[in-house]
Amino acid sequence: MNAIAPKGTALITGASSGLGAVYADRLARRGFDLVLVARRVERLDTLATSLAEKYGVAVRAIAADLSAPADLQRVAEELSSNPSITMLVNNAGVSTLAPVAATSGADIAAMDAVNVLALTTLTYAALPAFLQRERGTIVNIGSVLSFHVLPTSTVYSGTKGYVMNFTRGLQQEVAGTGVTVQLVLPASTATEIWELSGVPLTQLDPATVMRAEDCVDAALAGLDQGELVTLPSVEEQALWEQFDAARLALFAGAMRGKPASRYGVK
Numbered sequence: 001m002n003a004i005a006p007k008g009t010a011l012i013t014g015a016s017s018g019l020g021a022v023y024a025d026r027l028a029r030r031g032f033d034l035v036l037v038a039r040r041v042e043r044l045d046t047l048a049t050s051l052a053e054k055y056g057v058a059v060r061a062i063a064a065d066l067s068a069p070a071d072l073q074r075v076a077e078e079l080s081s082n083p084s085i086t087m088l089v090n091n092a093g094v095s096t097l098a099p100v101a102a103t104s105g106a107d108i109a110a111m112d113a114v115n116v117l118a119l120t121t122l123t124y125a126a127l128p129a130f131l132q133r134e135r136g137t138i139v140n141i142g143s144v145l146s147f148h149v150l151p152t153s154t155v156y157s158g159t160k161g162y163v164m165n166f167t168r169g170l171q172q173e174v175a176g177t178g179v180t181v182q183l184v185l186p187a188s189t190a191t192e193i194w195e196l197s198g199v200p201l202t203q204l205d206p207a208t209v210m211r212a213e214d215c216v217d218a219a220l221a222g223l224d225q226g227e228l229v230t231l232p233s234v235e236e237q238a239l240w241e242q243f244d245a246a247r248l249a250l251f252a253g254a255m256r257g258k259p260a261s262r263y264g265v266k
């Protein structure tokens, strides 16, 4: 049996491809042991073997469909009962890019289940031990579609908007506890999600698409720099600050206790 790695263990959801597989590589390189979660267990096993060999860390795969309540519960139990876990990367996500009326009920349910319910349930499972130990990191992967919506991203943007609000609220809750919660908001990144979403990568302007490796490296650099919100592709950090300031001003402007004069309500 391996000794517990000094950095502890990172549990990464959606590690069978794309950003999650890169997180697995980068966190193993940093000395984390890993628990990798996804449905395609053969891919997880191959990755686990190669990362264990490459970096000398312990890597375990859990085959789980996070949209299936029993599987989600199994992963939640791993988080609440494995004392070596110091980091949770809520990365698993699904996307169907189509108008609501043209999206199947199953696809809508999958987006809600994986992007919203699984992320919330796994955070909830990890949090008590992290708070008790005054140590732990939760990385939640949102999207630029957390704050923007296209006519084809109504449901996906809805779920990613949830990720943003949930994560920002959680950041306020854990402030000063020693627990870190990072919100990562990637723009278009070259992964399998595009093909699965119904919009192949070939339909995008290549100049707007980031490499998955670059996205994760930037997100981890942001984490190292203590950023709470990381937008890997945004050059002007001031844009986020202006967006956030406008949000706060709008909220304050709404706290008036009476209808705005333009409605003529006496």
Ligand SMILES: NC(=O)c1ccc[n+]([C@@H]2O[C@H](COP(=O)([O-])OP(=O)(O)OC[C@H]3O[C@@H](n4cnc5c(N)ncnc54)[C@H](OP(=O)(O)O)[C@@H]3O)[C@@H](O)[C@H]2O)c1
Pocket (backbone or CB within 6 Å): 013, 014, 015, 016, 017, 018, 019, 020, 037, 038, 039, 040, 041, 064, 065, 066, 067, 068, 091, 092, 093, 094, 095, 114, 141, 142, 143, 144, 185, 186, 187, 188, 189, 190, 191, 192, 193, 194, 196
């Ligand atoms: N690529 C982009 O342009 C982009 C932009 C912004 C945000 N994001 C977000 O980045 C995250 C990672 O996505 P990606 O781009 O790396 O896409 P990806 O390559 O398609 O990876 C998605 C991962 O989620 C897992 N997953 C999906 N459904 C699952 C389920 N029911 N149970 C368990 N695991 C499930 C997949 O594994 P299995 O299929 O093996 O289960 C896969 O490992 C997602 O949250 C996505 O919304 C991506």
